[in-house]
Amino acid sequence: MRYRRANIEGGTYFFTVVTFGRKKIFSTPENVELLRQGMKHVMKKHPFVIDAMVVLPDHLHCIWTLPPEDADFPVRWRLIKSFFTRNCGAEYRQKISDARQRKTEQALWQRRYWEHTIKDEQDFMRHVEYIHYNPVKHGLVNAPGGWAYSSFHQYVKQGRYPENWGAGVVLDFDDGVGCE
Structure with a gap:
């Protein structure tokens, strides 16, 4: 079966990217910074706007808006994953080397990722809320403000959230909002 991705120039997309085997590679501030x-490195040649984002220990969610006349988010993800893999610590590089010798999938990232084309402002806001509430959903914190690696803090500074x-509270999301 051939996998098809959305192809909307200048589109806004929600993504879920998961680590291989749900390894908690983003448990350290150094790896989140990497x-x-x-992302900053890739943005220089392939610009995009990060509208919202959260990085959890074993996955991340984000919303990007691409420039007009550009729909190529797959190349951006490939370059981001490659940059991280090339520059991560020796512990992870050894795991990658071992995995390659066994001819298995790259040891840091799941091969694919989930993407959803944002349809309208309501769809956008529901996905932003999903992103910001995700650390609570996973039991990592009691409130979104307690999670450091989230655009939630920017939204508060901008006055978009209290x-x-x-x-x-327990927030429930409709089917089709988010993906784990």
Whole structure:
């Protein structure tokens, strides 16, 4: 079966990217910073806007908007994953080397990722909420503001959320919002 991806120039997309075997490679600030560096590096030649993002220990969610006349998010993800893999610590590089010798899938990333084309403002906001609430959903914190690796803090600074948004409540999301 041939896998088809959306191809909308200038589109806005929600992504879920998971580590191989759900390894908790983003449990260290150094690896989260390396992911940020990789994204900044790729943005120089292949610009995009990160509208919202959260990095959890074994996966990340984000919303990107691509420039007009550009729909090539797959190349961006390939370059980001490659940058991270090339520059990660020796412990992970050894695992990658061992995996290659066994001719298995790359040891840091799941081969594919989930993408969803954002349809309208309501769809956008539901996915932003999903992203920001995700650390609570996974039991990592009691409120979105307690998770460091999230665009939630920028949204609070911009006045788009109160600081206590998502605290002390259980949010349910419709089918089709988010993907683990």
